[in-house]
Amino acid sequence: MRGFTLVEIMITTIILVVVTSMLLPNFRAFSADINLRRSAQEMALVIREAQASAFAVRGFDHDNNPGTPLLFTSWGVYFDIANPNSFIIFVDADGDDTYDQDESVRTITVPSPIKIDRLCKGLETSEPDLCTGDAPSITRLDVTYQRPNPDTTLRANLLPDPGTYTDLQIVLRNPEGQERTVVVWSTGQISIK
16 A cells, blocks of 8 residues: 655645745735736726716706706716725716816715725826826816717816816825826826726
């Protein structure tokens, strides 16, 4: 009868422990990166949902009252650095291309422990780039889609010029320091970097 000796079992166990100890730290970083990528993709999909709702002339019953006529207006997504764990999809009922408290459709939660780290403008174009933390800082972004115009209105609260821009970025960060950036262009393109 043949079997395993105690030495063979011990050597096999040591090899498994060494390989596991080398792979476990890499697995944690890999898992954190996958969660960050998924969060960025989900954010891009919500922005795309607002775009599709505007272009499809999707109505919204703002008062949740069956007798109230549906609003067929602009749709958008609102980001506020004061709320790094969520963002809002909204119907721009007053047509000012910015989010107002009474225009909220749905609040989307960013999965913990990932947070919206900073809001930026101009990182992808030749205009001067600016992120939260720079002076003056960007604390809110409004991405608005209005039918039938295929272009996107991108606004930041950048003072003294709270104007429109060609590109805005939402930077997501996890506790490990990894980052993913969702870029929204005024042409309607949405990308993840």
